[in-house]
Amino acid sequence: MDVIKEGNSLERLVYRKAVAKQTTLSRKAFVKVETLHGQVEEAVTTKLKNRSKIVCFKSLHYTVVEGTGKVMLTLLKRAEGSIQFRVITHDDTAMSGKDYHMTNELVTMKAMEKEREISISIVDDENWEPDKDFFVELYSADATSRIKGEDTSTTVTIIDNDNPGTLGFICRNMIVRPRDEICTVEIERADGSSGEVSAELYITANNEALGGRPAKKGIDWKDLEVPKITFKTGETRQSVHILMPSTSVKEEML
Numbered sequence: 001m002d003v004i005k006e007g008n009s010l011e012r013l014v015y016r017k018a019v020a021k022q023t024t025l026s027r028k029a030f031v032k033v034e035t036l037h038g039q040v041e042e043a044v045t046t047k048l049k050n051r052s053k054i055v056c057f058k059s060l061h062y063t064v065v066e067g068t069g070k071v072m073l074t075l076l077k078r079a080e081g082s083i084q085f086r087v088i089t090h091d092d093t094a095m096s097g098k099d100y101h102m103t104n105e106l107v108t109m110k111a112m113e114k115e116r117e118i119s120i121s122i123v124d125d126e127n128w129e130p131d132k133d134f135f136v137e138l139y140s141a142d143a144t145s146r147i148k149g150e151d152t153s154t155t156v157t158i159i160d161n162d163n164p165g166t167l168g169f170i171c172r173n174m175i176v177r178p179r180d181e182i183c184t185v186e187i188e189r190a191d192g193s194s195g196e197v198s199a200e201l202y203i204t205a206n207n208e209a210l211g212g213r214p215a216k217k218g219i220d221w222k223d224l225e226v227p228k229i230t231f232k233t234g235e236t237r238q239s240v241h242i243l244m245p246s247t248s249v250k251e252e253m254l
């Protein structure tokens with residue numbers, strides 16, 4: 001079996017599908033996968049009972065990486081002659097304005113035109129978020145009803161491309177001197193810095209700090225006025241200053 005590694009967003013997407021293909025008993029959804037401009041579309045392989053006789057989507061599921069900026073959908077005309085219809089988006093877990101741009105577009109396909117590509121804009125934000133879906137559906141020109149057929153509705157899945165990283169102490173064991181009045185603790189955000197992240201900070205006594213006597217709150221250290229740290233997008237390092245009102249002997253704070 002090939003070794004499959006997870007890399008950037010598009011590789012991650014193909015990776016997920018490859019893993020799913022190897023683990024699922026049903027291969028219907030994975031018979032044909034095409035990659036184009038950061039999106040993957042699964043061709044319709046199941047025999048639908050009720051297909052549209054007028055116009056339909058070529059694929060019932062498109063998956064696009066958030067940073068691609070748009071998803072391209074292919075429409076197939078089945079009716080003879082010229083037709084007019086609307087392409088309308090609907091929220092599912094993805095919200096219009098926040099995750100993609102709402103579309104309500106009147107489309108005309110001429111008699112000789114059999115296929116049409118349309119695009120829907122995807123919002124590339126800086127926040128980590130789970131993968132989200134929205135629907136695109138084909139309606140009558142006056143927008144009163146959806147065109148009959150299982151293939152007049154398609155799902156678009158947006159794959160997040162942001163990595164919030166992880167927070168950790170740069171030094172896990174610090175020794176402070178008797179004359180120090182402040183203990184400065186450095187916190188690093190590693191392996192990604194997309195979006196705002198925060199963490200709460202608690203200080204607890206180390207029972208071994210003072211030769212067997214626990215360090216005492218209020219004497220050996222003071223709690224932080226704001227026990228929370230927040231990193232903005234792109235911020236990777238911050239310092240927290242802990243006051244030590246009565247440090248007389250060597251002690252460990254954390």
Ligand SMILES: [Ca+2]
Nearest residue numbers: 124125126162
């Ligand atoms: Ca992004």
Ligand SMILES: [Ca+2]
Nearest residue numbers: 125127160162
């Ligand atoms: Ca995002």
